[in-house]
Amino acid sequence: GAGVSQTPSNKVTEKGKYVELRCDPISGHTALYWYRQSLGQGPEFLIYFQGTGAADDSGLPNDRFFAVRPEGSVSTLKIQRTERGDSAVYLCASSLRDGYEQYFGPGTRLTVT
Amino acid sequence: GNSVTQMEGPVTLSEEAFLTINCTYTATGYPSLFWYVQYPGEGLQLLLKATKADDKGSNKGFEATYRKETTSFHLEKGSVQVSDSAVYFCALGFNAGNNRKLIWGLGTSLAVNP
Numbered sequence: 001g002a003g004v005s006q007t008p009s010n011k012v013t014e015k016g017k018y019v020e021l022r023c024d025p026i027s028g029h030t031a032l033y034w035y036r037q038s039l040g041q042g043p044e045f046l047i048y049f050q051g052t053g054a055a056d057d058s059g060l061p062n063d064r065f066f067a068v069r070p071e072g073s074v075s076t077l078k079i080q081r082t083e084r085g086d087s088a089v090y091l092c093a094s095s096l097r098d099g100y101e102q103y104f105g106p107g108t109r110l111t112v113t
Numbered sequence: 114g115n116s117v118t119q120m121e122g123p124v125t126l127s128e129e130a131f132l133t134i135n136c137t138y139t140a141t142g143y144p145s146l147f148w149y150v151q152y153p154g155e156g157l158q159l160l161l162k163a164t165k166a167d168d169k170g171s172n173k174g175f176e177a178t179y180r181k182e183t184t185s186f187h188l189e190k191g192s193v194q195v196s197d198s199a200v201y202f203c204a205l206g207f208n209a210g211n212n213r214k215l216i217w218g219l220g221t222s223l224a225v226n227p
Contacts, residue, residue: 042117042204045214048211055212091156100215101159103159104158106154
């Protein structure tokens, strides 16, 4: 079946602009995670959804970052007033409710110029 | 707190060589341990896992044993192939309130030469 998909695969934006990154999880997976990965680093947790609600948003770095999952499937990560330090690969993963086994998408590479 | 320390790379081996990538952890409670792999141009994939002490995870010729006494989960393969070239991440999983959280190592890049 289809895996986790993320769009766009690459996004270049200017400092100060607003961006939206989309994640389409595996059908039936109720858990959805967003991570950020910088070069030479492991994934850094941002936010976790169980169904429609954000069960843990402790990893969001500041209030410029926000994520939604209105119907418990597709999720959108929104970044306002982007800064150069936001440049990274943003990863989305989904999982069955009780599993640590997370299935990752290919990521969106965000570059803020 | 919980943390993962992983052997630094890059690691370069010849085909059919023996591979070890070290991973040690600190944790409160009883975490689960994972190895994920990221092939060039692809997303992270779960390679193997172990959920309790002395469990051995295995997949695609790779093995790792959950050692509580040494707080380690070293990844091994007896004979690597060129197709094993990738970045390998050790991860620790624990319950954090409503979240099943993964803490990640920095990754070890492996290059296998023919």
